Amino acid sequence: MPQPCPEALACLETRRSASAKLFRDPVPDEAALHRILTAALRVPDHGKLEPWRLVLLQRADLAQLADLAEARARELGGDAEKIAKGRGQYDLGRLAVAVISSPKPSEKIPLAEQVLSAGALCMNILHAAHAAGWGAQWLSGWPSHDPLFCARAFGCSGAETVAGIIHIATPAAAEAPDRPRPALERVLTRGLAMPADAQS
Template sequence: MPERNQAAFDFMASRRSLPAKTFITPVPSRAELEEILTVALRVPDHGKLEPWRLIVVDRAAMARLADLAEARALELGGDAEKVAKGRGQYDLGQLAVVVISSPKPVEKMPAAEQVLSAGALCMNIVSAATAAGWGACWLTGWPAHDAEFCARAFGCEGAETVAGIIHIATAPVVPPDRPRPDLSKVVSWA
């Protein structure tokens, strides 16, 4: 019988997403964030390919990203709602880690698996930040799916995409848990 890590299991059983728009200061120091990222980088990376890269976005950089999102929305002919949605997380953000999926052209490691590795890294950052006592929220939004915005904002090239923007700061309140999936509706046994 395997040895159960009850503390880790309890953590996973109670973990929840917190709304980034409610986050306040303080945010993790550089040393605290480096510790979180060191733990989070213990993610499946398929033969040490490291098919991702990270960009830490501080409060000052958030304003630049908000302006870029607004400019891009206007270039696309977006209305006030598109502009507001594009600026939203950056106007309110305190600190974020942007995970860029950066698949490598290696035949034996399918690109899809490399992209999934970036998604796993996003979840690891959320879990590590939460375990360290911070509020954490994984967001994207339309700008994160716009290649031109991603090129301007994060230097994305070629097959690179934004896997997630992980906001990390102080969560002033923990909201009540939301309803969770009914296993009988989402799990089948073969």
């Protein structure tokens, strides 16, 4: 028989992304962050390849990333808007964790599965931070998709990419109303899509 965990299910039912623009101090201390990240590492990982790595970003690191993003925007001939968008999340950040998708050579585990595992790790960090009472938001932004920026900032090489940057801190005292969530009936189908005559 199933052994339900109603508290965990209730937590999942209330998870939402807090706005990182409105985050306040404090941020998780070393012990709190260790627990969040250790829990988050319990992620599907076919073949135990660990096809990801984490980079902890504190305020001084985020300030450096803002400067790197601006420098890269200028190299690309970006206008003031591109520079502002590149700096944005880093200038405002207090603490973040960059999840780097780091696929490993494997004849058995497809690249897509390894990349999805990194995405699942991002989601697990959000869940764990929420369960621990913190605000968390998964952000990316154009610098996260620029290979040269990622190489300079996070040492990305080969097939490595930034899966996401998860900001964690104290949420605003009054969050905006939760956004509408999709109705299950609208996105759920039952059975296969193949024609009836092909099922025999």
